[in-house]
Amino acid sequence: FLTLGIESSCDETSAAVVRGGKEVLSNIISSQVDWHRKFGGVVPEIASRKHVELMNPVIDEALAEAGVSFADLSAVAVTFGPGLVGGLLVGISAAKSIAYAHDIPLVAVNHIEGHIYANFISHPELEPPVVCLTVSGGHTDLLYFEDLGDYEIIGRTIDDAAGEAFDKVARVMEAGFPGGPAIDKLAKKGDPEAIDLPRPMINDSSYDFSFSGLKTAVLNYINNTKQRGEEINKADLAASFQQAVVDVLTAKIMRAADDKGVDNVLLSGGVAANSQLREQLQEKLEEQGKELYYPETRICTDNAAMIASAGYFNWQQNQEAAGYDLNAEPNLQLGE
Numbered sequence: 001f002l003t004l005g006i007e008s009s010c011d012e013t014s015a016a017v018v019r020g021g022k023e024v025l026s027n028i029i030s031s032q033v034d035w036h037r038k039f040g041g042v043v044p045e046i047a048s049r050k051h052v053e054l055m056n057p058v059i060d061e062a063l064a065e066a067g068v069s070f071a072d073l074s075a076v077a078v079t080f081g082p083g084l085v086g087g088l089l090v091g092i093s094a095a096k097s098i099a100y101a102h103d104i105p106l107v108a109v110n111h112i113e114g115h116i117y118a119n120f121i122s123h124p125e126l127e128p129p130v131v132c133l134t135v136s137g138g139h140t141d142l143l144y145f146e147d148l149g150d151y152e153i154i155g156r157t158i159d160d161a162a163g164e165a166f167d168k169v170a171r172v173m174e175a176g177f178p179g180g181p182a183i184d185k186l187a188k189k190g191d192p193e194a195i196d197l198p199r200p201m202i203n204d205s206s207y208d209f210s211f212s213g214l215k216t217a218v219l220n221y222i223n224n225t226k227q228r229g230e231e232i233n234k235a236d237l238a239a240s241f242q243q244a245v246v247d248v249l250t251a252k253i254m255r256a257a258d259d260k261g262v263d264n265v266l267l268s269g270g271v272a273a274n275s276q277l278r279e280q281l282q283e284k285l286e287e288q289g290k291e292l293y294y295p296e297t298r299i300c301t302d303n304a305a306m307i308a309s310a311g312y313f314n315w316q317q318n319q320e321a322a323g324y325d326l327n328a329e330p331n332l333q334l335g336e
């Protein structure tokens with residue numbers, strides 16, 4: 001069973017061929033970062049146009065690298081939300097054309113569910129029940145599930161996503177774009193205890209998160225330091241900010257794993273690439289005989305292999321193809 005996956009929800013144009021649900025034959029990711037860098041963020045209109053340009057060549061390359069043709073495909077899986085509507089529509093149109101022309105099922109995939117499946121590609125032996133933190137540019141969701149496809153959201157951010165906080169803080173610090181990897185790198189040369197920053201909601205009894213106050217604290221620190229005519233030590237600021245985020249995420253995950261009585265904890269989404277988060281969480285979980293899993297770095301951020309994988313398992317579970325009237329759902333929630 002060969003699934004072609006298509007992903008275009010943000011600024012990566014990606015296509016992949018996956019055999020079964022876990023064997024990645026190709027995973028072509030064309031990132032548009034160079035076109036968005038000078039704006040310090042993803043510009044939706046530019047992203048849509050680039051997806052139009054890149055979609056066909058990226059699909060052709062995915063098929064070529066996998067050594068298959070359209071006729072060999074068993075299904076086509078596409079992200080239909082959440083994400084930027086213009087980009088989503090480009091992927092959905094491409095997927096519909098392929099499904100129609102080759103008479104194969106069109107499977108609609110939730111992007112966030114895709115991020116979760118990246119873990120099962122990197123760790124094929126992994127089995128629920130698990131606690132999973134999906135932490136990306138647009139989401140910070142703490143999930144518990146006993147079965148794939150049936151997710152209980154036990155906590156989420158009440159304002160900014162963690163990845164969004166990384167990106168915004170990197171922007172005000174002029175640390176580079178995209179922000180997460182830039183801060184991760186800078187932080188390695190800094191002192192995480194140099195600057196005292198808040199750990200929002202760390203002692204709150206819920207599993208919810210909040211990052212906008214932390215972002216404001218960083219902004220105030222920068223303004224106050226400048227006003228005093230002092231230099232900002234970017235490495236120390238990056239390390240201190242990152243430590244604050246990681247402390248909060250770690251505390252809530254540890255409590256959730258304990259309350260739910262699970263031995264396996266997963267990270268998914270772009271921020272799962274963060275080295276400090278991985279290290280600190282691994283250490284804390286190990287002390288309790290629990291295990292941490294995260295996808296290999298290349299598939300933490302947006303890619304089509306995770307979409308093909310999620311599509312394959314959805315199709316196996318309910319044999320439900322989407323109609324040709326499938327539309328983009330920019331605000332799609334997990335479980336909808």
Ligand code: ATP
Pocket residue numbers: 009010082083111112115135136137138139162163164166167178179180181184269270271272273274275300301302
């Ligand atoms: P969503 O998946 O919620 O729709 P998205 O697709 O834009 O949002 P992803 O592609 O999953 O998000 O991840 C991108 C985010 O991950 C960005 O916010 C980026 O800064 C962050 N990120 C990537 N690498 C790292 C890292 N090493 N440390 C921290 N953050 C990182």
Ligand code: MG
Pocket residue numbers: 010011012301302
């Ligand atoms: Mg991106």
Ligand code: FE
Pocket residue numbers: 111115136137269270301302
């Ligand atoms: Fe994503």
